[in-house]
Amino acid sequence: MSATRITALAFLAFSTTFAATSWTLPKGVGAVPGPAFFPLAIATVMAALSVALVFDRGSRPAGEPSTTPGTTRGFIGVIGLLFLYLLSWGTGLFALRTALFLCLMLRWTGQGWRSSAGVAAALTGVVVLAFQVGLRVSLE
Amino acid sequence: MTADILQGLASVFDPQVLLFLVAGVILGAVFGALPGLTATMGVAVLTPLTFWVSAEQGLAMLLGIYCGAIPAGGIPAILINVPGTPASIATAWDGYALARKGQAGLALGVNALMGAAGQLISTLFLAVAAFPIARFALRFGPAEYAGLAVFGISLMAGVSGGRVLKGLLAGLLGLALATVGLDPMTAYPRFSFGVSEFLDGISFVPVMIGLFGLAEVLMQISEGRSQQASIDADIGRVLPTAAEWKRLGAPAVGGAVLGTMVGAVPAAGGDIGSVIAWEQARRMARKPIEFGKGALEGLGAAVASANAAIGGAMTTMLTLGIPGDAVSAILIGALLIHGIQPGPLLFENQRPFVFTIVFLLVAASLLTMLLGLLGARPLANILRIPSPWLWAGITLFGTVGAYALNNAVVDVWVMFAAGVAGFFLRKADVPLGPLVLGLILGPMLESNLRRALILSRGDWIGTLTRPITLFFLIATVLSLAWPLVQARRRRRP
Numbered sequence: 001m002s003a004t005r006i007t008a009l010a011f012l013a014f015s016t017t018f019a020a021t022s023w024t025l026p027k028g029v030g031a032v033p034g035p036a037f038f039p040l041a042i043a044t045v046m047a048a049l050s051v052a053l054v055f056d057r058g059s060r061p062a063g064e065p066s067t068t069p070g071t072t073r074g075f076i077g078v079i080g081l082l083f084l085y086l087l088s089w090g091t092g093l094f095a096l097r098t099a100l101f102l103c104l105m106l107r108w109t110g111q112g113w114r115s116s117a118g119v120a121a122a123l124t125g126v127v128v129l130a131f132q133v134g135l136r137v138s139l140e
Numbered sequence: 141m142t143a144d145i146l147q148g149l150a151s152v153f154d155p156q157v158l159l160f161l162v163a164g165v166i167l168g169a170v171f172g173a174l175p176g177l178t179a180t181m182g183v184a185v186l187t188p189l190t191f192w193v194s195a196e197q198g199l200a201m202l203l204g205i206y207c208g209a210i211p212a213g214g215i216p217a218i219l220i221n222v223p224g225t226p227a228s229i230a231t232a233w234d235g236y237a238l239a240r241k242g243q244a245g246l247a248l249g250v251n252a253l254m255g256a257a258g259q260l261i262s263t264l265f266l267a268v269a270a271f272p273i274a275r276f277a278l279r280f281g282p283a284e285y286a287g288l289a290v291f292g293i294s295l296m297a298g299v300s301g302g303r304v305l306k307g308l309l310a311g312l313l314g315l316a317l318a319t320v321g322l323d324p325m326t327a328y329p330r331f332s333f334g335v336s337e338f339l340d341g342i343s344f345v346p347v348m349i350g351l352f353g354l355a356e357v358l359m360q361i362s363e364g365r366s367q368q369a370s371i372d373a374d375i376g377r378v379l380p381t382a383a384e385w386k387r388l389g390a391p392a393v394g395g396a397v398l399g400t401m402v403g404a405v406p407a408a409g410g411d412i413g414s415v416i417a418w419e420q421a422r423r424m425a426r427k428p429i430e431f432g433k434g435a436l437e438g439l440g441a442a443v444a445s446a447n448a449a450i451g452g453a454m455t456t457m458l459t460l461g462i463p464g465d466a467v468s469a470i471l472i473g474a475l476l477i478h479g480i481q482p483g484p485l486l487f488e489n490q491r492p493f494v495f496t497i498v499f500l501l502v503a504a505s506l507l508t509m510l511l512g513l514l515g516a517r518p519l520a521n522i523l524r525i526p527s528p529w530l531w532a533g534i535t536l537f538g539t540v541g542a543y544a545l546n547n548a549v550v551d552v553w554v555m556f557a558a559g560v561a562g563f564f565l566r567k568a569d570v571p572l573g574p575l576v577l578g579l580i581l582g583p584m585l586e587s588n589l590r591r592a593l594i595l596s597r598g599d600w601i602g603t604l605t606r607p608i609t610l611f612f613l614i615a616t617v618l619s620l621a622w623p624l625v626q627a628r629r630r631r632r633p
Contacts, residue, residue: 004306007568011309018316025330031598035323035330038586039316046312053305075362079560082354082535086556089549102532109361109528119529127540135192137544 008053015050019043077108094132094139099124141491148495151196152503160190160197161500164204165507169515171205172212173522174530175222179209180466181356184348185534187474188541195478195493200500202474206467207504210410210447211255211512215519218247219375227410227449230418230442237434242376245516249378250436251443252512254392258444259505261396262403262451266458267498273459274487283592283603287612289585292406292462293577294616304623306570314578315585317342324587337550344473346542346551347579350558351572352466353538357531358563375520378513384436391421391441399445403452406577409465410449417445451501458482458494461584469576 022043028034085101102120107113131137151157171182182205190198213225218235231251238247280288293311320331321341332338380388395417402413421441422431431438453464461483463469472482480486480493487494511519542555562572592603604613 003568007306007570011313014313014316021331026326026328031596032594033590035326035328037590039319039330042312042315042319046309046316049305049309049312053309056305072362074364075358075563078358078361078531078535082539082556086539086549086552089543089552098536102536105535106528106532109531111526111528119532123533123536127536130189131540131544135189135544137540138547139540139543 004056005054008050008056011053012047012050015043015046019047074109078105081105081108090140092140095124095128098127144491145495147492148497149499151492151496152200152499154196156193157196157200157500158503160193161200161204161503162507164201165208165504165511166204167201168205168208169212169508169511169519170522172209172224172228173215173519174525175216175220175224175523177530177534178225178352178356179206179213179227180352180470181534182209183467183470184345184352185537185541187345187348187470188544190474191477191545195475195480196496196500198474198478199471199497200504202471203497203500204504204507206450206471207259207447207501207508208511210259210450211251211443211508212519214251214255214443214446215248215516216523218251219244219520220523225410227414227446228443229411230414231439231446233418233432233442234435234438237432238436238439239375241434243434245376245378246380246384246436247439248375248516248520249513250380250384250388250439252378252509252516253380254388254395254440254443255447255512256505256509257392258396258399258447259450259508260502261393261444262400262448262454263498263501263505264451265400266451266455266501270455270459270494271487273455274484277460277484278488280484280608281592281606282588282595283606284608284612286585286589286592287604287609287616288460288462289581289588291612291616291619292581293574293585295406295619303569303571304620306568307574308620310565310570310572311574311578314575314580315582316578317347317575318579318582319586324583325590335550337546337548341583342554342579343542343545343548343551344579345470345477345545346555347558348470348473348576349538349542350555350560351562351576353534354555354559355562355566355572357534358559359566360527361531362563362567375517378516380436387436388440391417391424391437392444394420394424395441395443395445396448399448400452402445403449403464404456405452406456406462406464409453410446413449413452414442414446418442454497454501458486458497459484463577463580466573466576469580472580 019040022036022039025036026034027036081101081104085097088097099120102123103116106116106119132139167186168179168182171177172179183202186205187202190201209225210227213223213228214231214235215224217223217228217232218239221232221236223229223232235247235251320338322328322339323330329339398417398420399410399413402416403409418438418441421437422428425431425437453468456462456464457468457472463472475482480490538555539552542551543549545551565572596603604610
């Protein structure tokens with residue numbers, strides 16, 4: 001199945017779910033549209049366009065890939081690291097957690113341990129100075 | 141009016157405002173000079189830093205980033221043939237050719253000078269044309285605003301490079317996200333799923349940071365786009381001679397006028413403007429064959445046009461409340477947080493602030509020019525920074541910035557979700573611009589459409605056939621049909 005068709009089906013699934021959830025909202029009385037009016041209109045148009053996209057032959061010539069091949073491992077690793085970092089948000093020791101996250105991210109993207117540690121420490125220092133000291137944002 | 145102008149001017153000469161402007165220009169130059177980091181990303185990631193200061197100071201920094209990034213995008217385009225921002229694509233065509241001829245300094249000088257000229261000419265347009273446009277827009281009622289919002293979204297989908305259906309779907313996704321929170325007419329909660337923070341709607345800034353910051357980082361990592369350029373230390377003379385100035389004049393002014401017009405069209409920015417201006421200058425040149433081989437005229441036209449799009453986009457944003465490009469979309473969000481609503485009423489109620497913006501743009505243009513002329517060599521050295529360092533910095537600043545907005549963890553997760561979603565949407569070739577526009581224009585479209593229907597007692601025909609509304613709807617149909625017609629023509633053998 002082509003990437004375009006998968007995208008179309010994803011949009012179709014979203015519009016169907018969105019329509020189903022919107023249906024539970026008040027629809028309005030007579031000429032006065034209610035809270036469901038706009039979401040239902042969006043869902044209907046989105047569903048129609050998604051169906052059109054499923055059958056669209058597309059402006060891109062057949063056989064041409066829509067994306068360049070790359071390193072799946074790299075971005076999945078970074079998403080995973082960021083997810084774990086965000087899960088630990090608010091548990092204290094901001095500077096330490098942040099430096100560790102950055103160091104691992106840099107290492108994951110091909111930097112040496114020494115430069116990763118140095119850059120991670122520098123970036124953490126800048127953020128702590130700018131947000132925690134300068135703007136008095138509580139990051140802990 | 142004179143008092144308003146003087147008040148606006150005085151605000152710019154406030155030392156703190158100037159300091160923020162200088163910081164913004166330097167940061168913008170760094171973002172622009174680094175391939176992969178764009179003006180949009182810079183403004184999105186650094187917007188949270190401006191919430192703790194006055195509107196003038198915050199806007200000074202953001203406009204500084206905007207004005208600093210676009211000409212700086214020409215630096216890698218000239219030195220290594222890699223545009224720093226999408227607006228500097230056409231800059232590379234003649235700029236890199238000049239650099240290969242040993243005239244990198246001259247190309248960088250023209251980039252700085254003509255960039256400033258483009259910005260100043262378009263700012264003049266903003267100062268002159270914005271008030272009449274805003275006066276005209278005051279005639280708009282709910283139906284006209286609804287029509288304008290539909291037109292804006294359709295335009296962005298229309299210019300999505302032959303991806304009209306995907307562009308429209310992205311716009312609808314943005315509209316859908318904009319419905320989260322309390323209903324604008326009845327305050328009925330919608331799609332908040334028990335999360336109290338969502339009752340105010342999805343915060344706009346974390347979404348922007350995710351879409352333009354995190355998603356871009358993930359794209360670059362997934363495509364292995366890590367690079368570290370080696371730059372020749374000797375770039376030669378920077379300033380053009382008198383004869384070269386003569387050759388540059390007409391193409392640069394022509395490019396600036398074209399860029400301003402293109403920038404004023406919602407969704408069309410410096411990338412489109414610079415290509416059109418370069419092509420126009422080539423057609424009018426005495427020696428068109430030299431274009432692409434190091435023609436100063438081509439470089440001047442492209443650079444002036446790319447930079448002039450700023451004033452055009454700002455005019456549309458300030459007068460109609462419709463973003464002219466992705467950066468002005470973020471600027472709208474930043475202004476709203478400071479309690480300033482862009483649109484025609486701004487020109488009635490907050491005139492000094494409008495002039496502050498005009499003078500900030502002038503000052504930013506001049507500072508950018510100085511930085512471009514004096515700092516071309518140090519800025520070129522930025523290209524030596526390894527990409528992974530930048531990825532780490534953007535991810536960290538984006539995350540902390542999203543949190544700092546409301547001290548809410550939910551905003552960090554919104555940023556994360558927007559980043560991952562943006563990454564997959566980009567992989568699927570879905571343009572993100574219409575999504576952002578839908579998110580911004582959603583509340584305006586919904587409340588005005590419903591208000592118009594209530595006022596007309598549910599008369600759809602009467603609502604949609606009001607002259608200005610009808611004009612916008614016809615323009616919408618044309619803007620969507622035109623790319624499809626063009627695509628069909630191209631496919632024909």
